[in-house]
Amino acid sequence: MELSAEEWQAVRLSLDVALRSVALGLVPAVLMALLLSRGRFPGRFLLDALVHLPLVVPPVVVGWALLMLFGLRGPIGGPLNDWFGIRLVFTTEGAALATAVMSFPLIVRAVRLGLDQVDPGLEAAARTLGAGRVDRFLTVTLPLMSPGILAGAVTAFAAGLGEFGAVITFASNIPGETQTLPLAIYSATQSPGGEAVAARLAGISLTLAVAGLLLAELIARRMHLLLGRG
Amino acid sequence: MELSAEEWQAVRLSLDVALRSVALGLVPAVLMALLLSRGRFPGRFLLDALVHLPLVVPPVVVGWALLMLFGLRGPIGGPLNDWFGIRLVFTTEGAALATAVMSFPLIVRAVRLGLDQVDPGLEAAARTLGAGRVDRFLTVTLPLMSPGILAGAVTAFAAGLGEFGAVITFASNIPGETQTLPLAIYSATQSPGGEAVAARLAGISLTLAVAGLLLAELIARRMHLLLGRG
Amino acid sequence: MLEVALRHRYGRDGFALEAAFGVAEAGVTALFGPSGCGKSTILAAVAGLLRPDSGRVVLDGTVLLDTARGIALPPERRRCGVVFQDARLFPHLSVAGNLRYGQKRAPPGATGPGFEEVVALLGLAALLDRRPARLSGGERQRVALGRALLARPRLLLMDEPLAALDAGRRAEVLPFLARLRDAAGLPILYVTHALEEVDALADRLVLLQDGRVLAEGGVEALTARTDLPLAARRDAGTLLSCQVGGTDPGGLTRLDFAGGTLLSTARPEPVGTRLRLRIRARDVAVATEEPHGLSTRNILAAEITAISPGSGPQEVFLQLAIGPSKLLARVTQDSVSRLGLAPGKQVWALLKAVTFDHLGAAR
Amino acid sequence: MLEVALRHRYGRDGFALEAAFGVAEAGVTALFGPSGCGKSTILAAVAGLLRPDSGRVVLDGTVLLDTARGIALPPERRRCGVVFQDARLFPHLSVAGNLRYGQKRAPPGATGPGFEEVVALLGLAALLDRRPARLSGGERQRVALGRALLARPRLLLMDEPLAALDAGRRAEVLPFLARLRDAAGLPILYVTHALEEVDALADRLVLLQDGRVLAEGGVEALTARTDLPLAARRDAGTLLSCQVGGTDPGGLTRLDFAGGTLLSTARPEPVGTRLRLRIRARDVAVATEEPHGLSTRNILAAEITAISPGSGPQEVFLQLAIGPSKLLARVTQDSVSRLGLAPGKQVWALLKAVTFDHLGAAR
Amino acid sequence: AQQPATVFAAASLTDAMRALGQEWASRGHPAPRLSFAASSALARQIEQGAGADLFLSADEPWMDYLQSRELIVNNSRISPIGNALVLVAPTTPTRAPVALGRGTDLLALAAGGRIATGDPAHVPVGRYAEAALRWMGQWEAIAPRLARADNVRSALLLVERGEAPLGIVYATDAAASRGVAVLGTFPAGSHAPITYPFAITRRAAGNAEALALHAFLAGPDAVPVFERFGFRLAR
Ligand SMILES: Nc1ncnc2c1ncn2[C@@H]1O[C@H](COP(=O)(O)OP(=O)(O)OP(=O)(O)O)[C@@H](O)[C@H]1O
């Protein structure tokens, strides 16, 4: 299967965006999961709902909201541009941000499930051995919840490969910068007779996802060993 | 906040579609999760990737593929219509189907995480007590993995409330039949000055999601008690 | 009745098991050995939860496992009740739910103790509605025991089932297990490292070390041997089969054995009941002249048949014959020379009536 | 040194705990009682893992908990090492990683046994790279023990730490714990239902029943009492403090106690070592005339000070005074009448030299 | 009563068709059922047997697509309304209008920013913009500087938010937005006429209600409504 230069670019960009979005979202998602699962504060419930927001509104609306916030005239995007010269709209970074926002609820959910797996008895044991909150988290909770984190990352990566509405609205469809595979696929389906191209690109997407899953499977096996479940 | 009759309809329809999609997807997702987590067969890996397909291609493409398969002239939709008089395209059922397909990978992931939580030692104990495969699954594995199933259902419900691309492509945007909230939101953004309407509808979406989450939280608490973790 | 031959190795150069033993009739076979010697591994393989590298397990003529012929019955069709070292209760079921789990799945024809009976005997009545998470360690183990019993298994596998029970509860449960064994004609593989439990329950002993069978045989024969690691234990001794003969004018119970009669503090068993007494070597003293004015009630004429080294340098085991019965006495080397003890010498064996509180159950 | 007062109730009408006890100096305090009496609950509250309804725990002047004043130190700042009933090893760390976990977090100044020493004593050398999932039950408990020790705690809490160990390993670990206790001046709360462990380790005993303290005090005092449930156990008896006095011409060790001397099979301890002997009531016989030609080596003049009912109908406890020391003898009612035993009567107490293999450690 | 007609209309006709639907209902007809989506999606749905009676497309190729598959009533295909292509900029800062001709340097006007429009690959407005830019001889230079949105509303939004200093959109959208000002209109000859083909689907061939609605939409009574939303009559 021959890929045109532009298609290659879309493949590279998709990988880039999907990976960056995972990198961007993972740590906040873990923290959010902790806050939501372990925190006891008023408004916890509202925060939980808010986290799910990108899931419940159409992606286009998310992109639109991002534009309001991170655009040059937005309350975050403005200062970001004025003070640091960072622009997100129309850039690969912006595409990654939009993708990260979209997959955020997916990671948080997976991480929370992973967190629920952690036996509180082991954390209690760590406490009696003198491990404080952060120490205990890093040395016991985090390693034990890592299957959930991995699952979240994989789901986010796969979803990132397919993210479309938010990206095209927020970052537009600029070949080489923000035209990821789904945007190219979408473009193809929008023209009469573009089905063949679309199908081929979808095949590439799937291949990437398979590669990601394979990797995750390998990591998961290793992790199982590391977690002593081997 | 006053809702127009059409908006009310969209709200009802969204709930309807989201709930039906969960109902439709849950059992197959649990079976798929079992197959993928416990099965040992060649091609397991490919199946795993295939399950993720709706996640990695743009929703519009999923809708398009569904249209090709389940359309009146499609290889499945044709016979379904000719022989049983069942039509999926352009109906509420179709919207639910499209939504179910889109959220399928999310449920499968969550259910698999839940399944990993089940202590194999307990299943072994059930075996020695004479419980065969199905019996053991229903009386031990299923109850113990239920937090994962619940999490999957909630995520799917929330995602179902927001599903847009696949629905509009497969089921069209017909008020009262397939125009769910996200489609109404989309329509609103297509009108100049429709932002206010869109924002209001998004607010309704969020409210529904919050209600769903609240319910899930209550169920989860009860479940925790039932699982003896109280 | 039960035939076990197993070979298994964990990993490439991990622990290796190579053990075979047979059990001819119903009753309790204790697997006895130090931590890490492979006891739990054997149970897992017999229950079908571990697939050994190779092996054969036959129960009552049914082949449960025969790797050579490619047979491996799944655990759910083996009907081996297992009491796990870590109770493994179902967390989502109440205590009652756990107990009934196996009961519901027992074949319709199978007999065994009823729900009420098991609940009463294990003291679970107050806990029935409780979830396992809210039980203490000992309570959990009792429920696990009840659950396995109610499944009416053909073979019972128990992995240190009493280790988490206090002495009082253990003393209560032991006779129940013994009764169960006798009533049901059920073979039991019993992992323990408490000789007390071996005495009370076991008919046969399989001594394990490093994954191999060191010795195997009847408990009475094996515990009388002074060349096994068992003899080094402070509770080494012999088992004596006897029968309740009646009550002494002083209120003590007469226990007749082949070769004589012992007096014990009162036993509840009716006359004629067969009992097994563990006579521990440390409890037996000998005298060269008949003693008088002694609180010790049992003073029996015996002959020294052999003197073998004891576990310590100053200690020896005297093997005593009282008629056809054998006893071991643990005395100091010093006493041997002081009293001129030697094989063939006639002595008096002294046994306190209160040392028989520790009785094996009837067989 | 340690002061504990706790009140707690599980749920609305669940198990209720109301227990208070104090420990004046370093050493082992055994919490002893039947399954479900609240032992694990007390440990959890002292460690800070359970917040009791109300209570106060003070260790060496540091208030760990005082609900009245709203003080509740988090577990990680209490420095209470805990050996849990269910080992609770970190599954993602190797055995070595588990052991080092606490060690790394010990305050720099704290002293205690080193890594190598702990590994050697608990026999863990071959397991260091293993994951907990691949350990046998007993191995797991040994690692948990080592992990708690290496955290160099100010107080050690142990929940039936030896229940999963076989007798051999237990006998190895016991003196290690005793040495640790002595060297570190570490108070230890020790949950067990084995009197053997109480004898070997405990200085003080807290007897619990149904969440309440039944009796509390020094082990020697408490075990000599015939009115406590302890006396019903077959291993009831007294503890006798003594000192290694030298070697007898016959090779036996002379143990001097206040009021006389006992001969025991050879002891490895040097002359002058203080030991604690458990003299179990069942091992003591009495004679009204001095016996001759007996293998029993210890024949001591004693006076009956009291006769109290024993655990069975035909049994009594004789309280014997040998100089200032006290002994209990368990004899039949029949012997009492037959030999005319009564308080004030002079008798001979008979103790076999081989029954002292079961020695409490030095204090 | 008469069955309401089902109308599949391009998303850009949303407001106009809603108004016309009400108008139609006020004349005693059942209110038509309206489904708005991208022309591509609607065409494919009709191909798969969707129950549409009328198809109002935003561009000719998708109508050709259906016609080549004999899914519309050929002689019902008309293009009654059209639109104009305009260059827009954010209202602030206020900018002087420009007369758009071959010589207008759009890149200079954009001052380093991007020019937002629909994706020329598939969004009709983008295709018209491409044609106009080619006509101006600036396509090669501007193509990499385009911000390609997936529909005209998104392109407009990018200009409203100031992300793109310039945008090429329909006159109808520009007129409805308070956030953009029209800098100039592309000459009519710079691109193919912007038309909205309407047709009756084949399944509705004998449907009187569909026929009547089609006639209404193509007739003079609909003109003022279309004009109110900025559409112009097709030449
Ligand atoms: N899954 C495993 N992988 C590798 N080695 C194992 C595994 N399970 C057990 N072992 C090793 O096999 C040996 C036997 O284990 P087993 O659990 O049968 O011992 P055990 O006799 O039951 O001991 P205990 O009395 O301590 O429970 C031990 O040395 C243990 O470390």
Ligand SMILES: Nc1ncnc2c1ncn2[C@@H]1O[C@H](COP(=O)(O)OP(=O)(O)OP(=O)(O)O)[C@@H](O)[C@H]1O
């Ligand atoms: N979480 C809980 N909720 C309700 N009741 C509980 C809970 N944990 C323990 N109990 C009850 O409290 C009592 C004391 O439990 P605890 O674990 O302290 O007993 P224990 O003395 O350690 O017993 P064992 O020797 O069997 O371990 C038991 O009756 C138990 O059923």
Ligand SMILES: [Mg+2]
């Ligand atoms: Mg074991």
Ligand SMILES: [Mg+2]
């Ligand atoms: Mg306990």
